[in-house]
Amino acid sequence: MRLLIFFCALTATLIFSRCGDKSTSHPYKATPYEINIPFGFPTNLNIPEDNPMTVEGVELGRYLFYDGRLSGRTHPDSLISCATCHRQERSFEAGIDHPDFPGGFPHGINGLKTHHVMLPMINLVWNSSGYGWSGFLYPENPIENLRNLEDMVRLAVLAKDEIDGDTTRIKKLFQSINGYPNLFEKAFGSSNVTFKNIEKSIAQFIRTLISANSKFDKYMRGEEQLTQSELAGYVLFTTEEGADCFHCHGGWGNPLFTTHLFYNNGKDTAFLDPLDRYSITQDPMDRGAYKATTLRNIEVQGPFMHDGRFTTLEDVINFYSHELNMTPYIDPLMHHIIAGGIQLTPSEKIDLLNFIKTLRDDEFMTKVEFSKPDKFPDEL
Amino acid sequence: MHNKNNYIIIPTLLLVSLIFSSCENSSIEPENPTGKLRIEFNHYINGENIIFDSMAYVNDAGNNYLVNEIQYFISDVTLHKNDGSTIILNTWQDILYVDTDIDETNSYIFKDEISEDEYSKLSFTFGIVAEKNNSLMFVNPPESFMFWPELLGGGYHYMKLNGKWNNELNQPAPFNFHLGIGQIYYSFPDSISEYVQNHFIVELPEMALNIKDNETTTIKLIMNVDRWFNTPNIYDHNFWGGDIMQKQDAMQQAIENGHNVFSYIIK
Known part of the structure; x- marks a missing residue:
């Protein structure tokens, strides 16, 4: 009889070990958060395996994104959060009209200016080519803590020219604030506040910031028509003999309106910035190259380019039209460089601008789920 | 027969049958x-691997150039037998994307x-045939970055070959030596009267390709990039410009040259 029991036990063990363990139980499982893929958008998402999206994680991330105590400080004059700079009404960029950052040039709590101006914080769940103007955070980075949005959150919280926080103080503070430990418990199965989970939850919230309901999206879906001028601008945008924006900034077939790749677009003749794309790749052809930003909601953003040298979109269009600089490092896609630019006429510039404005998504910039919560957990 | 051995034999049989019946059978013999x-893609100029970004090459028009x-994209890769029969290799994937910046491709x-x-x-189709070249069929990068604007015919670039040449x-x-659907203009650039499907079939020279059981x-x-510019048409960048x-006339020259661009080595 012992032999029988032994073999039955052995059988069960082998069966379960051959077919994979499906019986692992978890004490707590948060609710999966499903990202709805908008029409034409990529189906591959940049969500790290160790930080799956959950409803509870996103909820916690939203509170933290907007909570000025993320600095670890509580004095009213020293509160600073992600949302201090990343304003929803400016597509989660500062914008040139930011009350505290004249011209849209942000600085940290200590007054130190950031090295580059901001990039918009939208549709980042589809960016796998690297975050930041130089793409210094990318999934294959051999430096393990410089790979993804979670790392971006940590860097922003600790940077002297941004939040200038201290992880120990931040953890202690949030552990002590009523409501937060419970939210951590719901999101991660432990009420113990860790900085890793702060990173994860804010990154989850950022990944929900999807903009896909502009006038152009409605045009793509057959719900709305573009005006004559907008259509003329669209033609310019997507033709080589026109403005040829689409190779870097997308279009119908790439509705992200960016490739998330890096180009020297002819801004300069000397390249002294130590944080350009070359600093990451050490490829000489990457000197003076920076990320092509998404043009979605570009109308409400600014200033433009990595150093914020242009205040208006009209300035940007004039630059591409007449002011390009030829160097050995110019990207080959800038084939209009020989003529100094795309040489648009005044009316063509208006048409192109009108098309670019069709990429503004007002729903995104007012959506409640992305906005500051009415109350923080300790006020509920 | 009711001895101790039965306690061993019966459970052992049970064990074996359960193990083999409990999981998917993955050992069906063909x-x-x-x-x-396997196809490995290589990119040569003048018979050697390209040194990218090096202005080291001269085409037959006398243009110094770099890549x-x-x-x-190539698609519908087809094997031919001497008896005239063919096999299209299209299980799961009939369109292949190649990118010199992405090793996996x-x-x-x-x-x-x-x-x-x-x-x-x-043989294979260089590019994608019209019936398959549908806009938004690739939504993920890097293939999606190859989209060809709707206004110019839609679908996808067949090729982007980007470089520089020393001009006059x-x-x-x-x-930007880009190939895709061409346009015939009624009045340039606003009015298109006709689109031209520029994909073409590349037939490699005769080979003795032995496919063996259980072997790859x-x-x-080999894409001999210099041949895009010299055989049979001498392609002059100074004449055609950067885009x-x-x-369509430039793309026509390119596709005529394209028939001669590829060679192969069986490893």
């Missing part, structure tokens, strides 16, 4: 011997189980 085919990157093993035999020829003013001028045969497919997506 009826016929079959092998696999920065090449991205392209430079080698493909076809999913197809190919009958053991000797094959005499390999001795400036390193960018060229590798073909080293050709809206220049």
Whole structure:
């Protein structure tokens, strides 16, 4: 009889070990958060395996994104959060009209200016080519803590020219604030506040910031028509003999309106910035190259380019039209460089601008789920 | 027979049957011997691997030029036998994307189980045939970045070959040697009267390709980039300029040259 029991036990063990363990139980499982893929958008998402999206994680991330105590400080004059700079009404960029950052040039709590101006914080769940103007955070980075949005959150919280926080103080503070430990418990199965989970939850919230309901999206879906001028601008945008924006900034077939790749677009003749794309790749052809930003909601953003040298979109269009600089490092896609630019006429510039404005998504910039919560957990 | 051994034999049989019945059977023997085919993509100029971003090359028009990157699609790879029969390799994937900046795209093993035999020829479509070249069929990068604007015919670029040449003013001028659906203009650039499907079939020279049972045969497919510019048409960047997506005459020259661009080595 012992032999029988032994073999039955052995059988069960082998069966379960051959077919994979499906019986692992978890004490707590948060609710999966499903990202709805908008029409034409990529189906591959940049969500790290160790930080799956959950409803509870996103909820916690939203509170933290907007909570000025993320600095670890509580004095009213020293509160600073992600949302201090990343304003929803400016597509989660500062914008040139930011009350505290004249011209849209942000600085940290200590007054130190950031090295580059901001990039918009939208549709980042589809960016796998690297975050930041130089793409210094990318999934294959051999430096393990410089790979993804979670790392971006940590860097922003600790940077002297941004939040200038201290992880120990931040953890202690949030552990002590009523409501937060419970939210951590719901999101991660432990009420113990860790900085890793702060990173994860804010990154989850950022990944929900999807903009896909502009006038152009409605045009793509057959719900709305573009005006004559907008259509003329669209033609310019997507033709080589026109403005040829689409190779870097997308279009119908790439509705992200960016490739998330890096180009020297002819801004300069000397390249002294130590944080350009070359600093990451050490490829000489990457000197003076920076990320092509998404043009979605570009109308409400600014200033433009990595150093914020242009205040208006009209300035940007004039630059591409007449002011390009030829160097050995110019990207080959800038084939209009020989003529100094795309040489648009005044009316063509208006048409192109009108098309670019069709990429503004007002729903995104007012959506409640992305906005500051009415109350923080300790006020509920 | 009711001895102790029964306690061992019966559970052992039970054990064996349960193990083999409990999981998916993944060991179905194929009826016929079959092998696999791998294609490795290589990019040469003047018979050697390209040194990218190096203004080291001269085409037959006398243009000094460099190549920065090449991205392209081939599709409907077909094996031919001496008896005239063909096999299209299209199990799961009939369109292959190649990108000189992305190593993973430079080698493909076809999913197809190919009958053991000797094959005499390999052909493929350069680009994508019209029936398959549908906008938004690739939503994920890098393929999605190859989209060809709707206004110019839609679908996808067949190829982006980006580089620079020293122009008549001795400036390193960018060229975008991009192939895709062409346009015939009623009045340029506003009115298009007709679209031109520029994809073409590349037939490699006769070969003796032996597919063997349970083996993967590798073909080293070589794009000889210099031939885009010299055979049979001498392509002059100074004449055509830096962009050709809206220049059907230039694309026509390119596709005529394209028939001669590829060679191979069976490894």
